[in-house]
Amino acid sequence: MTGTVYKSTGSWYWVKSKGELYKCRIKGKFRIKGIKSTNPISVGDIVDFSLETNNDEETGLITNIHERKNFIVRKSVNLSKQTHVIASNIDQVFLLITIDNPPTFTTFIDRFLVTAEAYSIKTILVFNKIDSYEIEQRAEILYLKDIYEAIGYECIEVSATKNINIDKIKEMMTGKVSMFAGHSGVGKTTLVNAIEPSLNLKTKEISEQHKQGQHTTTFAEMFDLSFDARIIDTPGIKGFGVVDMDKDELGDYFPEFFALKQNCKFNNCIHINEPQCAVKEALENEEIAWSRYKSYLQILEGEEEHYRTDIWE
Ligand SMILES: Nc1nc2c(ncn2[C@@H]2O[C@H](COP(=O)(O)OP(=O)(O)O)[C@@H](O)[C@H]2O)c(=O)[nH]1
Ligand SMILES: [Mg+2]
Numbered sequence: 473m474t475g476t477v478y479k480s481t482g483s484w485y486w487v488k489s490k491g492e493l494y495k496c497r498i499k500g501k502f503r504i505k506g507i508k509s510t511n512p513i514s515v516g517d518i519v520d521f522s523l524e525t526n527n528d529e530e531t532g533l534i535t536n537i538h539e540r541k542n543f544i545v546r547k548s549v550n551l552s553k554q555t556h557v558i559a560s561n562i563d564q565v566f567l568l569i570t571i572d573n574p575p576t577f578t579t580f581i582d583r584f585l586v587t588a589e590a591y592s593i594k595t596i597l598v599f600n601k602i603d604s605y606e607i608e609q610r611a612e613i614l615y616l617k618d619i620y621e622a623i624g625y626e627c628i629e630v631s632a633t634k635n636i637n638i639d640k641i642k643e644m645m646t647g648k649v650s651m652f653a654g655h656s657g658v659g660k661t662t663l664v665n666a667i668e669p670s671l672n673l674k675t676k677e678i679s680e681q682h683k684q685g686q687h688t689t690t691f692a693e694m695f696d697l698s699f700d701a702r703i704i705d706t707p708g709i710k711g712f713g714v715v716d717m718d719k720d721e722l723g724d725y726f727p728e729f730f731a732l733k734q735n736c737k738f739n740n741c742i743h744i745n746e747p748q749c750a751v752k753e754a755l756e757n758e759e760i761a762w763s764r765y766k767s768y769l770q771i772l773e774g775e776e777e778h779y780r781t782d783i784w785e
């Protein structure tokens with residue numbers, strides 16, 4: 473049988489196949505080439521399994537994992553060299569952005585986008601709380617939309633509390649596996665509950681109470697929605713993961729830089745002081761946004777730590 477992993481609590485995996493959930497375990501030691509992770513299988517994985525009967529209980533035995541389209545990791549809590557796969561096979565992430573309460577800065581957006589590009593995960597920019605903005609903040613949204621749409625990122629304005637464009641978000645989610653990200657307070661929980669009131673995702677209050685207890689581990693979980701859409705919730709998991717990249721690789725994750733790279737004189741151009749740099753020329757001609765270039769420099773010049781983004785919530 474073949475199914476999708478919806479939840480994992482360490483030794484057991486809940487796998488959904490044709491609408492049924494099966495409690496499965498792994499056979500022996502499972503290794504995936506290229507990944508040193510503490511968990512061999514994650515939420516979102518597509519697996520093959522066979523059924524067995526143990527003490528009257530019918531459980532599954534996972535025998536194979538299908539190749540992942542993408543996956544996100546975080547550093548393992550205990551073993552610094554090892555990573556923990558949070559989720560895999562994610563179709564899209566909705567990055568929630570608010571201009572105020574809280575402010576979301578372009579450096580944050582760009583760091584997020586770089587990481588998502590590195591993980592091959594499509595990002596949609598969602599400007600939330602549009603019901604609450606004055607003219608200046610609306611102008612800021614239009615300005616940002618211009619920048620990001622020109623690069624190729626889809627943008628949408630919504631209000632989770634006033635139910636504006638929620639139907640459009642649902643349309644975009646149909647048939648796909650989605651995640652929601654953004655600063656604390658931008659309205660992720662509110663939006664997800666507006667999309668699917670019956671889901672009743674754990675609110676921040678509950679997960680924070682959780683944290684006050686002993687060292688508790690939270691796990692990602694996949695949920696089926698009522699309109700042929702699935703979401704992966706990662707309560708209490710912070711940290712997009714570890715992206716280690718070389719200096720001349722960073723520009724490849726800025727799509728508008730990458731598109732121009734072939735026109736730079738040097739093929740290993742990092743677009744700073746090199747002569748005949750197509751990116752710098754485009755910047756002077758205002759074809760590339762200064763805010764994007766500023767973010768690029770910041771990430772490039774940052775310490776190694778800065779390559780690690782902590783942005784999922
Ligand atoms: N005015 C307005 N407030 C919102 C909107 N969406 C969320 N909020 C408020 O923003 C606060 C934080 O929302 P929450 O969903 O907890 O954010 P999260 O931390 O991203 O999950 C709450 O007080 C919400 O009522 C919106 O579209 N408009
Ligand atoms: Mg929340």
Ligand SMILES: [Zn+2]
Nearest residue numbers: 736741743749
């Ligand atoms: Zn260049």
